[in-house]
Amino acid sequence: MFRKRYRMGGIALSALGTLVMAGVFTLGAGGASACEECKGKYEVDGKKSGYLYSTPATQAIQDDDFTNPGFLWVERGRQLWAKKEGEANKSCKDCHGEPEKLRGVFPTYPKFDPKTKKLINIEQRINRCRTEQMKAKAWKWESDELLSMTTLVGYVSRGMPVNVKVDGPAKPFFEKGKAFYFQRRGQLDMACKHCHIDFPGQYIRADLLSEGRAGGAFPLYRLKWQKLGSLHRRFRGCNKQVRAKPYKAGSDEYVNLELYVKWRSNGLPVEVPAVRR
Numbered sequence: 001m002f003r004k005r006y007r008m009g010g011i012a013l014s015a016l017g018t019l020v021m022a023g024v025f026t027l028g029a030g031g032a033s034a035c036e037e038c039k040g041k042y043e044v045d046g047k048k049s050g051y052l053y054s055t056p057a058t059q060a061i062q063d064d065d066f067t068n069p070g071f072l073w074v075e076r077g078r079q080l081w082a083k084k085e086g087e088a089n090k091s092c093k094d095c096h097g098e099p100e101k102l103r104g105v106f107p108t109y110p111k112f113d114p115k116t117k118k119l120i121n122i123e124q125r126i127n128r129c130r131t132e133q134m135k136a137k138a139w140k141w142e143s144d145e146l147l148s149m150t151t152l153v154g155y156v157s158r159g160m161p162v163n164v165k166v167d168g169p170a171k172p173f174f175e176k177g178k179a180f181y182f183q184r185r186g187q188l189d190m191a192c193k194h195c196h197i198d199f200p201g202q203y204i205r206a207d208l209l210s211e212g213r214a215g216g217a218f219p220l221y222r223l224k225w226q227k228l229g230s231l232h233r234r235f236r237g238c239n240k241q242v243r244a245k246p247y248k249a250g251s252d253e254y255v256n257l258e259l260y261v262k263w264r265s266n267g268l269p270v271e272v273p274a275v276r277r
């Protein structure tokens with residue numbers, strides 16, 4: 001639909017102008033007012049975390065571990081960590097010791113999994129230990145348990161740079177994720193790139209668009225959700241915003257997309273549990 005408008009009468013409208021005319025965007029101040037030291041932490045090689053596009057009030061909630069509601073999930077994750085379950089009657093702790101032993105793991109997922117010959121992300125990796133090591137049932141996507149454990153596993157790597165590999169056997173999946181990012185879809189006929197590469201710093205309705213570099217931020221607490229949510233939940237929301245049919249959380253399409261999104265975040269720090277509007 002926007003494509004047609006671009007060509008209308010051969011007038012070379014800037015893409016932004018078109019979108020503003022279509023009433024999708026309003027021109028905003030651009031950039032966010034963040035404290036100077038946060039800038040150093042959350043801006044790496046010109047890449048900015050969504051943190052820097054949040055309001056100072058939202059940033060303040062994230063910055064204080066006592067007010068950050070995401071820590072309720074970290075705590076729940078710790079309880080589950082020590083809970084024996086499944087036919088093997090084992091807990092994560094029985095095999096892995098303290099959760100801090102997994103420091104450094106979170107920033108490297110998704111990665112190629114030789115067993116299934118496709119990518120595996122961190123939620124799926126946790127569930128594999130549930131089903132194969134503990135002989136317990138996999139946790140459902142977006143369940144409180146899976147969110148809590150993923151948040152704990154993310155939290156123990158807080159501050160470390162996102163560092164996913166996209167070469168070797170991961171390459172074809174990375175390419176698929178990238179293609180997804182640039183593919184127009186939905187009634188609004190827009191790709192991820194139209195919002196997060198072309199227009200960060202502009203307002204779309206009440207939201208200040210970020211660069212979508214959330215590789216180190218999810219699961220995060222959204223004030224709008226009033227709870228923690230996964231990166232795939234965010235993908236579903238963004239697909240729905242352009243009135244496209246969302247994929248299932250945990251689908252191959254979203255895990256491939258996740259690798260691309262995390263690669264865009266390589267170098268930015270893990271900030272789980274982050275807080276956003």
Ligand code: HEC
Binds near residue numbers: 094105125133134153
């Ligand atoms: C019976 C022992 C056992 C239990 C119980 C267990 N794990 Fe594991 N876990 C392993 C082994 C062994 C590996 C390494 C497998 C491999 O190298 O492929 C592993 C790997 C992992 C990894 C990936 C580490 C990496 O370096 O990529 C994560 C994350 C993980 N486990 C989380 C958990 C969580 C969370 C639980 C509890 C819900 C759990 N595990 C329960 C044995 C266990």
Ligand code: HEC
Binds near residue numbers: 261
């Ligand atoms: C119509 C514009 C639009 C499109 C298209 C869009 N998004 Fe978003 N997205 C948003 C808005 C608005 C937000 C919330 C503010 C922000 O962080 O940009 C957001 C947030 C995000 C975030 C969270 C950023 C953070 O740090 O909290 C991620 C990740 C994301 N989008 C990924 C995607 C992906 C992947 C696609 C393509 C499937 C996509 N978006 C398509 C508008 C869009």
